[in-house]
Amino acid sequence: xxxxxxxxxxxxxxxxxxxxxxxxxxxxxxxxxxxxxxxxxxxxxxxxxxxxxxxxxxxxxxxxxxxxxxxxxxxxxxxxxxxxxxxxxxxxxxxxxxxxxxxxxxxxxxxxxxxxxxxxxxxxxxxxxxxxxxxxxxxxxxxxxxxxxxxxxxxxxxxxxxxxxxxxxxxxxxxxxxxxxxxxxxxxxxxxxxxxxxx
Amino acid sequence: xxxxxxxxxxxxxxxxxxxxxxxxxxxxxxxxxxxxxxxxxxxxxxxxxxxxxxxxxxxxxxxxxxxxxxxxxxxxxxxxxxxxxxxxxxxxxxxxxxxxxxxxxxxxxxxxxxxxxxxxxxxxxxxxxxxxxxxxxxxxxxxxxxxxxxxxxxxxxxxxxxxxxxxxxxxxxxxxxxxxxxxxxxxxxxxxxxxxxxx
Amino acid sequence: xxxxxxxxxxxxxxxxxxxxxxxxxxxxxxxxxxxxxxxxxxxxxxxxxxxxxxxxxxxxxxxxxxxxxxxxxxxxxxxxxxxxxxxxxxxxxxxxxxxxxxxxxxxxxxxxxxxxxxxxxxxxxxxxxxxxxxxxxxxxxxxxxxxxxxxxxxxxxxxxxxxxxxxxxxxxxxxxxxxxxxxxxxxxxxxxxxxxxxx
Amino acid sequence: xxxxxxxxxxxxxxxxxxxxxxxxxxxxxxxxxxxxxxxxxxxxxxxxxxxxxxxxxxxxxxxxxxxxxxxxxxxxxxxxxxxxxxxxxxxxxxxxxxxxxxxxxxxxxxxxxxxxxxxxxxxxxxxxxxxxxxxxxxxxxxxxxxxxxxxxxxxxxxxxxxxxxxxxxxxxxxxxxxxxxxxxxxxxxxxxxxxxxxx
DNA sequence: AATGAATGAGAATTCATTCAT
DNA sequence: AATGAATGAATTCTCATTCAT
Numbered sequence: 155x156x157x158x159x160x161x162x163x164x165x166x167x168x169x170x171x172x173x174x175x176x177x178x179x180x181x182x183x184x185x186x187x188x189x190x191x192x193x194x195x196x197x198x199x200x201x202x203x204x205x206x207x208x209x210x211x212x213x214x215x216x217x218x219x220x221x222x223x224x225x226x227x228x229x230x231x232x233x234x235x236x237x238x239x240x241x242x243x244x245x246x247x248x249x250x251x252x253x254x255x256x257x258x259x260x261x262x263x264x265x266x267x268x269x270x271x272x273x274x275x276x277x278x279x280x281x282x283x284x285x286x287x288x289x290x291x292x293x294x295x296x297x298x299x300x301x302x303x304x305x306x307x308x309x310x311x312x313x314x315x316x317x318x319x320x321x322x323x324x325x326x327x328x329x330x331x332x333x334x335x336x337x338x339x340x341x342x343x344x345x346x347x348x349x350x351x352x353x
Numbered sequence: 354x355x356x357x358x359x360x361x362x363x364x365x366x367x368x369x370x371x372x373x374x375x376x377x378x379x380x381x382x383x384x385x386x387x388x389x390x391x392x393x394x395x396x397x398x399x400x401x402x403x404x405x406x407x408x409x410x411x412x413x414x415x416x417x418x419x420x421x422x423x424x425x426x427x428x429x430x431x432x433x434x435x436x437x438x439x440x441x442x443x444x445x446x447x448x449x450x451x452x453x454x455x456x457x458x459x460x461x462x463x464x465x466x467x468x469x470x471x472x473x474x475x476x477x478x479x480x481x482x483x484x485x486x487x488x489x490x491x492x493x494x495x496x497x498x499x500x501x502x503x504x505x506x507x508x509x510x511x512x513x514x515x516x517x518x519x520x521x522x523x524x525x526x527x528x529x530x531x532x533x534x535x536x537x538x539x540x541x542x543x544x545x546x547x548x549x550x551x552x
Numbered sequence: 553x554x555x556x557x558x559x560x561x562x563x564x565x566x567x568x569x570x571x572x573x574x575x576x577x578x579x580x581x582x583x584x585x586x587x588x589x590x591x592x593x594x595x596x597x598x599x600x601x602x603x604x605x606x607x608x609x610x611x612x613x614x615x616x617x618x619x620x621x622x623x624x625x626x627x628x629x630x631x632x633x634x635x636x637x638x639x640x641x642x643x644x645x646x647x648x649x650x651x652x653x654x655x656x657x658x659x660x661x662x663x664x665x666x667x668x669x670x671x672x673x674x675x676x677x678x679x680x681x682x683x684x685x686x687x688x689x690x691x692x693x694x695x696x697x698x699x700x701x702x703x704x705x706x707x708x709x710x711x712x713x714x715x716x717x718x719x720x721x722x723x724x725x726x727x728x729x730x731x732x733x734x735x736x737x738x739x740x741x742x743x744x745x746x747x748x749x750x751x
Numbered sequence: 752x753x754x755x756x757x758x759x760x761x762x763x764x765x766x767x768x769x770x771x772x773x774x775x776x777x778x779x780x781x782x783x784x785x786x787x788x789x790x791x792x793x794x795x796x797x798x799x800x801x802x803x804x805x806x807x808x809x810x811x812x813x814x815x816x817x818x819x820x821x822x823x824x825x826x827x828x829x830x831x832x833x834x835x836x837x838x839x840x841x842x843x844x845x846x847x848x849x850x851x852x853x854x855x856x857x858x859x860x861x862x863x864x865x866x867x868x869x870x871x872x873x874x875x876x877x878x879x880x881x882x883x884x885x886x887x888x889x890x891x892x893x894x895x896x897x898x899x900x901x902x903x904x905x906x907x908x909x910x911x912x913x914x915x916x917x918x919x920x921x922x923x924x925x926x927x928x929x930x931x932x933x934x935x936x937x938x939x940x941x942x943x944x945x946x947x948x949x950x
Numbered sequence: 951a952a953t954g955a956a957t958g959a960g961a962a963t964t965c966a967t968t969c970a971t
Numbered sequence: 972a973a974t975g976a977a978t979g980a981a982t983t984c985t986c987a988t989t990c991a992t
Contacts, residue, residue, distance in 0.1 A: 169951085183473050188386040191987060201953045203989085212987065273533045274382050290537070312545050320523060320541040323530050324549070327522030330529070334472045335518075338489070342519040346511050350523070350549050368976080390962060400978045405963065567972085581871050586784035589966060599974045601968085610966065671931045672780050688935070710943050717932075718939040721924030722917060722947070728927070729920050732870045736887070740917040744909050748921070748947055766955080788983060798957045803984065 170208045172198040178219050182264035183333060186216050186275045217281050220272045223265035224288045231292050241303025242352050248296075249347040252325055256332060256341055266329035293318045300351060309351055321350050369407050371397040377418050381463035382532055385415050385474040416480050419471045422464035423487045430491045440502025441551050447495075448546040451524055455531060455540055465528035492517045499550060508550055520549050568606045570596040576617050580662035581731060584614050584673045615679050618670045621663035622686045629690050639701025640750050646694075647745040650723060654730060654739055661727035668724065691716045698749060707749055719748050767805050769795040775816050779861035780930055783813050783872040814878050817869045820862035821885045828889045838900025839949050845893075846944040849922055853929060853938055863926035890915045897948060906948055918947050 176197035180189040191212055195202040209215040234247050255262040269289045276282045296318040303309030310317070324347065332339050375396035379388040390411055394401040408414040433446050454461040468488045475481040495517040502508030509516070523546065531538050574595035578587040589610055593600040607613040632645050653660040667687045674680045694716040701707030708715070722745065730737050773794035777786040788809055792799040806812040831844050852859040866886045873879040893915040900906030907914070921944065929936050 185384045185387060185474065188384060188474050190985085202987090203954065204952055206988070207951070270529055270533055275384065275387050290534075310545075310548065312542065313539070316539045316541040317545060319530060319534075319539060320527065320545055323526030324519060324523035325526070326529060327524070327526030328519065330469055330525060331518060331522050334469055335489075340512070340515045340518060342515040343511065346509075346516060346519055346549075349509065350545075353552065389960090401962085402964080402979065403977055405965095406976065411962070583782045583785060583872065586782060586872050588964085600966090601975065602973055604967070605972070668927055668931055669782075673782065673785050688932075708943075708946065710940065711937070714937045714939040715943060717928060717937060718921060718925065718943055721928050722921035723924070724927060725920030725922070725924030726917065728867055728923060729916060732867055733887075733916075738910070738913045738916060740913040741909065744907075744914060744917055744947075747907065748943075751950065787981085799983090800958065800985080801956055804955065809983070 167208070169198070169200055169204060173200065173205060173208060174215070174219060177215050178261070178264050178268070181216055181219060181271065182267045185271050186212070213277060216272075216276065217285070220268055220276070220285050221281075223268045224285050227262075227265055227269065228288060228291050231295055235295050235299060240308060241299050241306060242308035244299050245303070245309070245351050246344070246348050250344040253341060253344040253347060256328065260333065263329035263332040266326055267333060270326065270330075293322055296321060303351075310353055317351055321347075324350055368397075368399055368403060372399065372404055372407060372414070373418060376414050377460070377463050377467070380415055380418060380470065381459075381466045384470050385411070412476055415475065416478075416484070419467055419475070419484050420480070422467045423471075423484050426461075426464055426468065427487060427490050430494055434494050434498060439507060440498050440505060441507035443498050444502070444508070444550050445543070445547050449543040452540060452543040452546060455527065459532065462528035462531040465525055466532060469525065469529075492521055495520060502550075509552060516550055520546075523549055565606070567596075567598055567602060571598065571603060571606060572613070572617060575613050576659070576662050576666070579614055579617060579669065580665045583669050584610070611675060614674065615683070618666055618674070618683050619679075621666045622683050625660075625663055625667065626686055626689050629693055633693050633697060638706060639697050639704060640706035642697050643701070643707070643749050644742070644746050648742040651739060651742040651745060654726065658731065661730040664724055664727035665731060668728075691720055694719060701749075708751055715749055719745075722748055766795075766797055766801060770797065770802055770805060770812070771816060771819075774812050775858070775861050775865070778813055778816060778868065779857075779864045782868050783809070810874055813873065814876075814882070817865055817873070817882050818878070820865045821869075821882050824859075824862055824866065825885060825888050828892055832892050832896060837905060838896050838903060839905035841896050842900070842906070842948050843941070843945050847941040850938060850941040850944060853925065857930065860926035860929040863923055864930060867923065867927075890919055893918060900948075907950060914948055918944075921947055 173194060177189070177194045180193055180197060189212075191202050191205055194215075195205055205215070209218070230251060231248060234244055234251070237244070237247075239247070272282060272289065273286055276285075293315070297314045300309050300314040300317050304311060304314065328341070332341070372393065376388070376393045379392055379396060388411075390401050390404055393414075394404055404414070408417070429450060430447060433443055433450065436443065436446075438446070451461075471481060471488065472485055475484075492514070496513045499508050499513040499516050503510060503513065527540070531540070571592060575587070575592045578591055578595060589600050589603055592613075593603055603613070607616070628649060629646060632642055632649070635642065635645075637645070650660075670680065670687065671684055674683075691713070695712045698707050698712040698715050702709060702712065726739070730739070770791065774786070774791045777790055777794065786809075788799050788802055791812075792802055802812070806815070827848060828845060831841055831848065834841065834844075836844070849859075869879060869886065870883055873882075890912070894911045897906050897911040897914050901908060901911065925938070929938070
């Protein structure tokens with residue numbers, strides 16, 4: 155997640171950035187097919203023709219955004235998983251980071267929501283399949299952390315895979331709610347989120 | 354009338370049912386605009402024209418389904434909330450019911466997922482706004498149960514509204530995952546779900 | 553024109569009559585393609601299916617009505633033309649009859665308006681072409697009366713064919729206005745109408 | 752901007768003009784619903800999609816044309832009515848102008864025919880109602896001229912409103928015949944037309 | 951790089967017609 | 972005779988994509 159900003163900033167081309175930012179917002183809200191090229195162009199403040207200088211097609215723009223989403227969400231989990239910490243601490247860090255990034259702006263929520271839309275709406279081409287596989291990683295990684303934590307008596311008991319699914323489902327649901335509820339949304343504390351897995 | 358009224362109603366309902374069932378499945382997966390009328394008709398085994406005997410437009414079909422979704426999901430929560438039970442017990446029952454219904458078939462998951470799409474994809478007409486309001490009720494009701502349970506020391510401490518959001522976010526996320534993951538999905542136990550709110 | 557009623561009455565089948573009457577009204581107002589079978593059936597108080605017991609197609613229903621229109625409007629002119637009267641008197645009789653029938657009800661106006669739609673909207677099949685030829689007769693007959701009247705000094709001078717066109721154009725226009733203007737329409741006197749050709 | 756604003760307007764107007772001209776011809780002959788978008792596009796030599804760059808819908812295109820028709824036909828009458836002339840002279844001028852314009856091309860006839868179709872075929876929206884009111888003006892204005900002319904003994908006696916209706920009915924009928932009869936149509940002289948009101 | 955007019959394929963919708971009852 | 976559910980072809984309309992400028 156923290157990479158995202160850098161990655162965006164690295165793009166020298168301002169118009170490209172504006173387009174991606176507008177597209178992310180619209181895709182995450184309305185989905186791939188409910189979002190029109192004209193909508194994106196209008197929101198980005200450019201002409202619809204220009205969009206095709208930067209992206210071969212609407213699908214490709216979508217795909218590229220999903221790629222970013224998958225990479226940035228997966229990345230931070232792998233990073234924390236790789237640290238030499240206790241399982242409970244890892245879960246607390248993941249939760250803290252998650253809540254913190256969600257607090258900052260809508261980008262992370264949009265990325266997470268996009269990842270679900272990928273599977274439901276996207277074409278079934280190579281890139282998509284690859285992305286889908288990548289998107290499943292966090293569940294696997296978290297399963298491992300949970301199993302380890304249970305051995306150490308730090309984590310609630312239960313099927314680790316089921317627990318990982320519940321945890322990410324909650325995160326995914328929070329992202330979705332954040333976009334849907336607008337002003338009425340309130341982010342729970344990191345402790346509450348960790349509480350799904352840790353007593 | 355050469356045909357009895359009941360026979361007509363029967364037939365009418367049969368085709369109507371098939372259409373609604375097909376539409377629920379497709380809308381919950383792909384969303385309103387990614388689902389074509391032909392897709393729905395094909396899946397329902399009827400001609401695309403027939404769809405317009407029963408529904409004025411694709412939007413109206415979507416809207417009617419969302420209405421069902423909101424009513425049926427809201428209904429069971431209000432029901433349990435109205436029982437003379439302790440808060441912890443109410444939460445356990447809600448969780449048990451939720452998990453149980455999700456186990457049965459995809460309908461409930463589809464309904465829950467549809468409710469989110471309503472806000473993101475639907476037109477902003479009266480019906481939609483009304484539905485959206487109705488869809489927010491569960492969070493409110495659960496907040497009340499949580500607050501009461503905290504007074505009785507049965508429920509974890511924390512902002513009740515935030516906790517209710519987290520809980521429903523988890524439920525919502527589970528429904529979404531169930532549709533997305535297919536075979537790879539595993540439903541967590543009701544205890545794990547209650548565990549978000551109860552120690 | 554006076555035949556019309558008889559012809560209608562001769563039809564034993566009540567439903568057939570109701571359908572034709574409804575169709576005449578709708579076709580004369582909205583034209584062939586703007587009038588739907590359901591509209592006609594609804595106005596006639598029957599089911600749309602029944603319509604196909606009496607008429608092979610919408611076109612045929614239209615065609616049959618136009619046939620009536622042509623026959624009844626052409627008929628009465630030929631009749632008066634055949635009488636042993638002076639030209640001026642013939643023109644006065646035609647005008648008087650015309651105004652009188654227009655006063656009675658909308659049927660005649662509807663017939664005249666329909667005849668124009670025939671040429672503009674109808675298919676170019678045999679029946680239509682035949683009808684179109686038939687519809688041109690009144691102009692020819694009136695031309696003859698005018699020419700004769702001019703020789704006798706009873707009728708204004710000018711090209712008889714042009715004058716006949718102007719006269720029927722006025723009649724046609726009156727019928728059109730009668731349908732369009734509704735309450736605001738006022739029928740001119742027969743003298744005024746004859747005045748187009750006679751001083 | 753790589754293209755000057757004028758060039759854009761030019762082009763825009765070119766295609767727009769071609770579409771409107773084609774539509775006027777088709778609508779005036781076949782009416783609103785018997786004319787398909789594809790027909791119009793084909794006749795205009797553009798793609799059917801382009802039509803929707805310039806007009807929101809077929810109805811709107813129709814409506815815009817009717818607006819033109821009403822404005823242009825009403826305009827010339829008001830103009831002549833406003834001149835400081837005797838009533839008989841005004842009627843002669845109106846008739847002369849009318850016949851002259853009908854001689855030039857089909858546009859005027861198409862406009863007049865369109866105005867009738869407006870009331871019979873158009874939606875009952877604001878614009879339509881407004882147009883319909885405007886379309887009734889010529890009758891009112893001519894009534895005034897007739898009444899004045901009768902006081903001066905220049906115009907035939909009779910109810911001025913009825914006479915105005917007959918006059919415009921004749922004009923309307925001529926326009927209709929011009930389109931229907933094609934080669935067989937012959938325009939009467941302006942004197943013949945004035946003769947409806949003046950001896 | 952940038953524009954938006956223009957295209958055409960595809961989606962929604964309508965409606966004449968058929969048919970089982 | 973009578974019904975209206977059901978069909979599918981035709982029509983309106985949308986929108987991703989191209990292209991001349």
